[in-house]
Amino acid sequence: MKTLLGKKEEQFRPINTDFLKAGGTEVFDIYQKTSAFGKTEFVKFASSHPSHQEKVRKLIDSGECTEFFIRQEDLIKYYHQATEQLRIMISDPAIPLLKKTQKLYDVSKDIMKNFFEYSDSEEVLKSSEEVMALTDQCLSEGKARFDTISKVINKDYLIYTHSLNVGLYCLVYGINDKMSATDIRSLGLGGMLHDIGKAQIDSAILDKKGPLTKEEFDIVKIHPRLGQEIMESMQCYATNVVCMASQHHENYKGNGYPDGLVGKEITLFARISKIMDVYDGLTTHRPYKKSVAPFEALKIMKNQMMDELDPKILGKFVRYMGPGS
Ligand SMILES: [Fe+2]
Ligand SMILES: [Fe+2]
Missing domain, CATH: 1.10.3210.10 (Hypothetical protein af1432)
Known part of the structure; x- marks a missing residue:
């Protein structure tokens, strides 16, 4: 039987940057992955707070970084944000x-x-x-x-x-x-x-x-x-x-x-x-x-x-x- 995973790297999860672009009511920290000397680390980059949104948006738009991560314990907040935006999207009659x-x-x-x-x-x-x-x-x-x-x-x-x-x-x-x-x-x-x-x-x-x-x-x-x-x-x-x-x-x-x-x-x-x-x-x-x-x-x-x-x-x-x- 499987047990819960506890390794450091697995405490971070990749997220879909589409859901960062429009902001939301949930606030959680956003990380980037870096590798040096064969060691992977997750570095805090910004939070999803509205005051950090510009920074996040600029980086996404520049195409320099497409991969962002959050801590495992913030997954629920992230999904709430994603759900909020999905709700807005599905009520838009212009979207097929x-x-x-x-x-x-x-x-x-x-x-x-x-x-x-x-x-x-x-x-x-x-x-x-x-x-x-x-x-x-x-x-x-x-x-x-x-x-x-x-x-x-x-x-x-x-x-x-x-x-x-x-x-x-x-x-x-x-x-x-x-x-x-x-x-x-x-x-x-x-x-x-x-x-x-x-x-x-x-x-x-x-x-x-x-x-x-x-x-x-x-x-x-x-x-x-x-x-x-x-x-x-x-x-x-x-x-x-x-x-x-x-x-x-x-x-x-x-x-x-x-x-x-x-x-x-x-x-x-x-x-x-x-x-x-x-x-x-x-x-x-x-x-x-x-x-x-x-x-x-x-x-x-x-x-x-x-x-x-x-x-x-x-x-x-x-x-x-x-x-x-
Ligand atoms: Fe089955
Ligand atoms: Fe099945």
Whole structure:
């Protein structure tokens, strides 16, 4: 199992300078990375206080420095600032939906990356909820279809982009299925968090470039239970959201894990996340496995995976993926 990282270099995180340009209400220190004699150091450059903004802006505009960092403990403040600016951006009718979706994707990706790669605090994870709410607002208002998000998502399989992709697919499924606003948001959030149990599994196993041994697979198989435990301990997620983490490897006709549930014993949201999980797994590529095209993925799911997937939900998903749905 992973433990929290405590090395000096890892206490600093890169940030997106776009969110520094317009300022904000949060104040945190900004650092630059320097290397001398093979030693990396982080030097305080400015704060995000309005009086320092000119200095930051000038340096960004000059193109001399594009990389800025903040201390790990300021991540929450940074995400609040990013969220403030995302909120302003999505309410601007002049900005195209695709551009808004791309920005939201980038911030969410960053949050999930910090959580998975650095075992960041659950506080950071809660920022994802805020960004998912904005994404929901943006995609619902824009009546987004699957082709909108397929243009912004990462096609390389990484645990944090996979999590986000599943969240977005779930969100768009909910929008297309005309679910209530609460359900759409829960579905998107649960999709994004479905694999959080993997944050506690050794990355040497998760990143292995090849098939897993039985022992390794047995370890991976505990991630639904670990995810459930993490979410329950946070005491802020509804049961249908937690079940997406605990039940997304159950199979519709049984023999899945961890509980071997069958049919509607598996909650609706978990059955939906299973389909989005499989779809993203098939359409993204890994060093040892090529991705397949969307149409091919749907064919595989329909012809070879019917024991695992809810046929009714799969039918709707195929329909929503089609043109003009
Ligand atoms: Fe999983
Ligand atoms: Fe997954």
